[in-house]
Amino acid sequence: MPGNVTIIDGDENFCESGWYPFTGHCYHLNKTAVQWRDAQTQCKRQKSYLVEVNTAAENKWLLETFLTANGNGISQPVTSLWLGAKRRKGILMWGHSNNPISKQSWVTENLDGKGGCVLMKHTGMWIDVGCSWDEYFVCEKML
Numbered sequence: 001m002p003g004n005v006t007i008i009d010g011d012e013n014f015c016e017s018g019w020y021p022f023t024g025h026c027y028h029l030n031k032t033a034v035q036w037r038d039a040q041t042q043c044k045r046q047k048s049y050l051v052e053v054n055t056a057a058e059n060k061w062l063l064e065t066f067l068t069a070n071g072n073g074i075s076q077p078v079t080s081l082w083l084g085a086k087r088r089k090g091i092l093m094w095g096h097s098n099n100p101i102s103k104q105s106w107v108t109e110n111l112d113g114k115g116g117c118v119l120m121k122h123t124g125m126w127i128d129v130g131c132s133w134d135e136y137f138v139c140e141k142m143l
Contacts, residue, residue, distance in 0.1 A: 014143070021143065022061050027051065028139045029066045029078075036117040039082045039137035040095060048141035049096035050084030053120070063124040066138055082137035083126065085118040092118060092128065096140075 015026035030042060036050075043049050053059050067078050084095045092101045101118070115128035119135060 019141075020065060022058065022065075024143050026141050026143055027062070027065070029081075030137050030139060033134040033136050035134060036082050036086065036131040039135070040084070043084075043137070043139035046139050046141075048139035050082060051138040051140040052084045052094045052096055059120070059124055062120065062138065063122075066136075067120070067122050067124070077122070078136050079122045080119040080135055082135045083118045083120055084140075086131065087116045087128070 015021045019026040019028045021027075026048075028046065028048070030039070034042065040050050051062065053062065062081070066081060085092045085101050086095055087093075093099065094101060115130050117131040117133075118126050118128050119133075120126055
C-alpha cells in the first residue's frame with residue numbers, strides 16, 4: 001500500500017496516513033493545543049471538521065483512541081479534547097451539521113450553560129467551558 005494510507009484490521013475503507021477509520025469516517029488527533037476557533041479553522045484546512053459525537057460507541061472509541069497515553073502518540077497525557085459543538089443563542093450546536101446536541105445518557109457531565117464550547121474529558125464525559133482554552137482536538141471527515 002502507498003505510504004499515505006492506513007488500513008486497520010483488513011478494513012477495505014481507508015484513511016490518509018495519521019487518520020484513523022471508524023464507522024465510515026476518518027479521525028485525526030491534532031497534537032497542538034489551540035483555542036476552539038483555531039481548532040475549527042485547522043480542521044477546515046484539512047478538509048474536515050471538529051469531531052461531532054453521535055453515538056456512545058463513537059464516544060468510547062474516541063476516548064480509547066485519543067485520550068489514553070498509549071493510543072495518542074503524544075508523550076504527555078491528553079486530558080481533554082475540543083468537540084465540534086459551540087453555543088449559539090443559548091443552544092449547543094454542532095458546527096458542521098448545525099444540529100443541536102442533545103444530552104445523551106452516556107454523557108453524564110453537566111452541560112450547564114456556563115461555557116460556549118464543549119470538551120471531552122479523559123473520562124469520556126463532556127463539559128462546556130470557555131472557548132479560549134488551549135486544548136488538543138480531533139478532526140473528522142467522511143471516508
